[in-house]
Amino acid sequence: MFVFLNNQLLEAEKATLHISDLAIQRGYGIFDFFRVRDNALLYVEDHLDRFIHSAQFMHLACPYSKDQLHSILQELQQKNNLPNSSMRMILTGGYSADAYQPADPNLIIMQSPLAFQDTLVPKSLSIITHEYVRDIPEAKTINYTMGIWLQSKLAEQKADDVLYHINGTVSEFPRCNFFIVTKNNVIMTPAKNVLKGVTRKKVLACASSHYKVVEGPVTIDDILNAKEAFLTSSTKRIQAVTKVNDKAIGNGEPGAITTELLKSLVTVEQNYVSKKL
Amino acid sequence: MFVFLNNQLLEAEKATLHISDLAIQRGYGIFDFFRVRDNALLYVEDHLDRFIHSAQFMHLACPYSKDQLHSILQELQQKNNLPNSSMRMILTGGYSADAYQPADPNLIIMQSPLAFQDTLVPKSLSIITHEYVRDIPEAKTINYTMGIWLQSKLAEQKADDVLYHINGTVSEFPRCNFFIVTKNNVIMTPAKNVLKGVTRKKVLACASSHYKVVEGPVTIDDILNAKEAFLTSSTKRIQAVTKVNDKAIGNGEPGAITTELLKSLVTVEQNYVSKKL
Structure with a gap:
C-alpha cells in the first residue's frame, strides 16, 4: 500500500x-x-x-x-x-x-x-444525545476529541452513535448528519453547528424532488414526535435511527421514506460511477 | 538534543x-x-x-x-x-x-x-473575550484548535490573549488561568470549565495567607468592576491584565496585589529549587 x-x-x-x-x-x-x-x-x-x-x-x-x-x-x-x-x-x-x-x-x-454492498434495506440504529458543539463547525478539522471520548459511553449504554445538541436543539453526530421525517412528510435537517456533509447534500437533492425539505432547527422533542429519522455519511450512506435515549422513534422500525431515499441515493451513486467509466 | x-x-x-x-x-x-x-x-x-x-x-x-x-x-x-x-x-x-x-x-x-528571569514587575496585557468552552475542561488534552485558530483575531485586534467565556461567565485562556482582585481585595478565580493550573494552585496558596480567596463564577462585568486582574501559567508566572475588550481594568496599570503575588510566587519557586539542590 x-x-x-x-x-x-x-x-x-x-x-x-x-x-x-x-x-x-x-x-x-x-x-x-x-x-x-x-x-x-x-x-x-x-x-x-x-x-x-x-x-x-x-x-x-x-x-x-x-x-x-x-x-x-x-x-x-x-x-x-x-x-x-x-x-x-x-x-x-x-x-x-x-x-x-x-x-x-x-x-x-x-x-x-473498503468493501461496500448496495444494500437497499436501511440498518436500524439506537442513539443517545450529548450536549456539545464542535469547536469550529464550519470546517472539517481533525478534532474528534469528544466523539472518541464518548465511545466508552456508547459501549456502556449499548448505543450505536451519539447526536450532539445544545439546549435540546440537535446538530450532528461526530461523523454523520441527521434528518427527521415529520408526521406531515416534511424532511428536516439541522443547518446550524453542522458540517455540511456531501451525502447530506445528495440526500437533500433526492428528497426535494418528492418532499418538502427544511434545513433548520430540530429539537429532541421534534425527534420524539417524528415519523422517521435517519443519519447520512459517506461510509454509512443512509441508516435509520429508530431509538433515541431509549425511546422509540415512530413505530421503532426503519421507515418507508428512509428506505426510499436510500434507494435513490444508491441510484445516484451508480449513475455517478457509470458516467466516470 | x-x-x-x-x-x-x-x-x-x-x-x-x-x-x-x-x-x-x-x-x-x-x-x-x-x-x-x-x-x-x-x-x-x-x-x-x-x-x-x-x-x-x-x-x-x-x-x-x-x-x-x-x-x-x-x-x-x-x-x-x-x-x-x-x-x-x-x-x-x-x-x-x-x-x-x-x-x-x-x-x-x-x-x-528556556531562559527565565526573576522579573518582579508584572507585564501588562490587553485581552479580548471569545465565547467557547474547551471540549473536556477536566483534562489537559492536545486540542488547542480554538486557541490556535484565534491567533489571527488576536493579531487583527492587537490583543495579547483571549479569555474564554460562556454567556459572559469567563473560564480560562487557551494556556493560562485567570484571576481578578475585587475592590474589597477579594481574590477570585473561575472554578468551572477550567484546567486547574499548577501555577494557579501556587498562587491560590500564596494569596490565601493574606486575602480572602474565592474559587467561583467571574463575569465580564466583574472584570470591568475589578481593581486588578491577572493571569497565571508555568511560563508566564503572573502577568497583569489591564485591558479587556479595549476597556481599562482598574486604573489600567498592573496593580499592587498582582505585583505582591508575583513576588511571593517567585519566592516559592526559589525555595522549591533550593530544597532540590
Missing part, C-alpha cells in the same frame, strides 16, 4: 511525521474522507471543494490547487489499484517552531480497502 | 510518529508542560499527577507509573544538560487500526532551552 506524503508516493509503513507537527502537539489540522467505487473517486469535486474550504477557514495554506489534488488522488488510485476503497486526506498544522504557530502544512493522503 | 519516545532516548530530529497515530488522525491525546530551573523539575509532582489524571480521564493507558515517569524525566534532564529549559510531555491515542479507536498510546517527552 502506498500513501502520498507532501510531495511523494511512498510505502505506507514508511510514512511518518516529526513529533513537532502541530497535529501531534496541538491537535491542529483538517481532513476529508470519501469512498472509491469501481475506481471512481465518489463525489471527489465536492470533497475537494470542502477540503480547500476547511484549509482556508483554518488558516492552513494548502500546497496544491484543486486540480493538482485531483491528479494526486488519481495517481495514488492507479498506484494502489484498489477499485473499492476509502481515501483519507489530512492537512496538518505543520512543523511548528514554537508548538503553537502553524507552519507549512503537511499533506497526507491514505487509501484503505 | 534528545527526546524520549515510548521506551528510548533518541536524537530529536529522528523522533517521528507513524501517520496512523490518533493525534494525527483525530487530534486525540493529552499533554503537560513545565519548566526546569537550575536543573530542578519545577513542581514535577503536581504535573505528573495531572498528566496521569488527564490520561485516565481520556481513557489512555499511560505505560509508566508516576515514579517511572519521574525517573525518565531525570534521565532526559541529565542527558540534555539544560539547567533552564521546558519539558513537554505528550501521550497520544496511538496507532489506531481504524483511525478512531484508541490503541496503545505513544509517549513523547521533549525538552527545549
Whole structure:
C-alpha cells in the first residue's frame, strides 16, 4: 500500500511525521474522507471543494490547487489499484517552531480497502444525545476529541452513535448528519453547528424532488414526535435511527421514506460511477 | 538534543510518529508542560499527577507509573544538560487500526532551552473575550484548535490573549488561568470549565495567607468592576491584565496585589529549587 506524503508516493509503513507537527502537539489540522467505487473517486469535486474550504477557514495554506489534488488522488488510485476503497486526506498544522504557530502544512493522503454492498434495506440504529458543539463547525478539522471520548459511553449504554445538541436543539453526530421525517412528510435537517456533509447534500437533492425539505432547527422533542429519522455519511450512506435515549422513534422500525431515499441515493451513486467509466 | 519516545532516548530530529497515530488522525491525546530551573523539575509532582489524571480521564493507558515517569524525566534532564529549559510531555491515542479507536498510546517527552528571569514587575496585557468552552475542561488534552485558530483575531485586534467565556461567565485562556482582585481585595478565580493550573494552585496558596480567596463564577462585568486582574501559567508566572475588550481594568496599570503575588510566587519557586539542590 502506498500513501502520498507532501510531495511523494511512498510505502505506507514508511510514512511518518516529526513529533513537532502541530497535529501531534496541538491537535491542529483538517481532513476529508470519501469512498472509491469501481475506481471512481465518489463525489471527489465536492470533497475537494470542502477540503480547500476547511484549509482556508483554518488558516492552513494548502500546497496544491484543486486540480493538482485531483491528479494526486488519481495517481495514488492507479498506484494502489484498489477499485473499492476509502481515501483519507489530512492537512496538518505543520512543523511548528514554537508548538503553537502553524507552519507549512503537511499533506497526507491514505487509501484503505473498503468493501461496500448496495444494500437497499436501511440498518436500524439506537442513539443517545450529548450536549456539545464542535469547536469550529464550519470546517472539517481533525478534532474528534469528544466523539472518541464518548465511545466508552456508547459501549456502556449499548448505543450505536451519539447526536450532539445544545439546549435540546440537535446538530450532528461526530461523523454523520441527521434528518427527521415529520408526521406531515416534511424532511428536516439541522443547518446550524453542522458540517455540511456531501451525502447530506445528495440526500437533500433526492428528497426535494418528492418532499418538502427544511434545513433548520430540530429539537429532541421534534425527534420524539417524528415519523422517521435517519443519519447520512459517506461510509454509512443512509441508516435509520429508530431509538433515541431509549425511546422509540415512530413505530421503532426503519421507515418507508428512509428506505426510499436510500434507494435513490444508491441510484445516484451508480449513475455517478457509470458516467466516470 | 534528545527526546524520549515510548521506551528510548533518541536524537530529536529522528523522533517521528507513524501517520496512523490518533493525534494525527483525530487530534486525540493529552499533554503537560513545565519548566526546569537550575536543573530542578519545577513542581514535577503536581504535573505528573495531572498528566496521569488527564490520561485516565481520556481513557489512555499511560505505560509508566508516576515514579517511572519521574525517573525518565531525570534521565532526559541529565542527558540534555539544560539547567533552564521546558519539558513537554505528550501521550497520544496511538496507532489506531481504524483511525478512531484508541490503541496503545505513544509517549513523547521533549525538552527545549528556556531562559527565565526573576522579573518582579508584572507585564501588562490587553485581552479580548471569545465565547467557547474547551471540549473536556477536566483534562489537559492536545486540542488547542480554538486557541490556535484565534491567533489571527488576536493579531487583527492587537490583543495579547483571549479569555474564554460562556454567556459572559469567563473560564480560562487557551494556556493560562485567570484571576481578578475585587475592590474589597477579594481574590477570585473561575472554578468551572477550567484546567486547574499548577501555577494557579501556587498562587491560590500564596494569596490565601493574606486575602480572602474565592474559587467561583467571574463575569465580564466583574472584570470591568475589578481593581486588578491577572493571569497565571508555568511560563508566564503572573502577568497583569489591564485591558479587556479595549476597556481599562482598574486604573489600567498592573496593580499592587498582582505585583505582591508575583513576588511571593517567585519566592516559592526559589525555595522549591533550593530544597532540590
